[in-house]
Amino acid sequence: MPSPQQARAQASAITSGKTAPEAEAAPTSQLREMFDGPHLSPGQRRIAQYLIEHITEAAFLSITDLADRVGVSQPSVTRFAAAVGFSGYPALREKLQAIALGTLAGGPGVAEANRSNELQAAVDAEIANLENLRRDFADPDRVIRVGRELSQSSPLTVLGLRISVTLAEYFAYAARRIHPDVRLITYGGSVAYDALLQAHEAGGTWVLAFGMPRHHHETLTALRVARGAGMRVALITDLALGPLADEADVTFATGTGSRLVFDSYAAPNMMAAALLQAMTDADPERTWARLEEYEQLAEQHQFFMKD
Structure with missing residues (x-):
């Protein structure tokens, strides 16, 4: 008879392959995918991040207004458009407007938003982050692949500094x-x-790192050390662009709640849980054996109270 956790592990196994497109990918995900491939200069990254954070407004700005908002020159905006695969800023803006109009069509009504108090607005923002992540999970194959890689890395190193400690x-x-x-x-x-060098010497091939705002130099340097030693890095963060993402082999970008004095992390926690599920699926025999051993220890030493 399987334990409840073993039963959950079996029942929640991830099914490979893209599901029916019930909705287009989240606007932020579409933009990150557009901007993630090219190697962008620091100024171009600022443009990309501004567009990601202000898509519904920025998509309708003239090249002059966008350059002023970001603090770059108009030629920099033109070069950015070319760098991400467009013939010029007009072509880029046309694509941005299509994404923005889709966002406005699917977003909550302004009247309802105005009825929310501050705490409700914070919850609404987290719900939106989870909805975006749900759209990203329409094709789970990347999560499955990385979960398999993490499962096979022994040891597996998990890195999280400062505010990211609790996630790690x-x-x-x-x-x-x-x-x-x-x-x-x-x-x-x-x-x-x-610790990173010792893990590598012991045979570890992967590091899973968490990098939540505010991003800091300690995490960046640690990722560089890991990659310099020959390890690969999977990163869960809030931005698909920037120095941390540049040092990662795979980046899972999820929104964070920023409506209150301290950020909240519903979507990053869900992303972490998805990778754990993928690791569980990658080696079901080992998973079953280890969960069984743990249940026996828990029973022997009475870890938990009876319900």
Whole structure:
């Protein structure tokens, strides 16, 4: 008789392949996909990030207004349009307007938004982040592939510094139930570098890193150390663009809630849970054996109270 957690592991296995397109990909995901391929200069990254954060307004700006908002020159906007695959700014703006109009058509009514208080607005923003992530999951194959890679890395290193510590701790705590060697790094500087190099020497091939705002140099340097040692990096962050993403082999960009004094992380937590599920699916025999062993220990030592 399987334990409840073993039953959940079986029942929630991810099905490969793209589902029926119930909705177009989230606007932020469409923009990140457009801007993620080319190698952009720092000024071009600023343009891309402004468009991602202000798509419904920015899509209707003239080239002069957009350049002024971002703080770059008009030729920089033209070069940006060419860098991301368009013949010029008019062609780029036409594409942006199509995305923006789709956003406005699917978004909540202004009247309803105005009726929300601050806490409700914060919840609404997180619901929107989760809706965007749901659209991204329409094709789960990348999650499945990376989960398989993380499952095969032994040891598997999980990195999260400062505000990202709790996300990394959650992932590492759960991953240890299904993976034999998970190493958690929550301190930066030479402590992180030593741990990364030791993990590599022990045979580790992957690092899963969390990089939530505010992004800081310790995480960036740690990722560079990992890649310099020959390890690959999967990154869960809020931006698909920027220095952290540049150091990652795979980036999962999810929105964070920023309506309150401290950010909230519903979507990054869901992204972490999805990778854990993919790791579970990657080696079901090992998963079953480890969960069974844990259930026996929990029963023997009475870890949990009876419901």
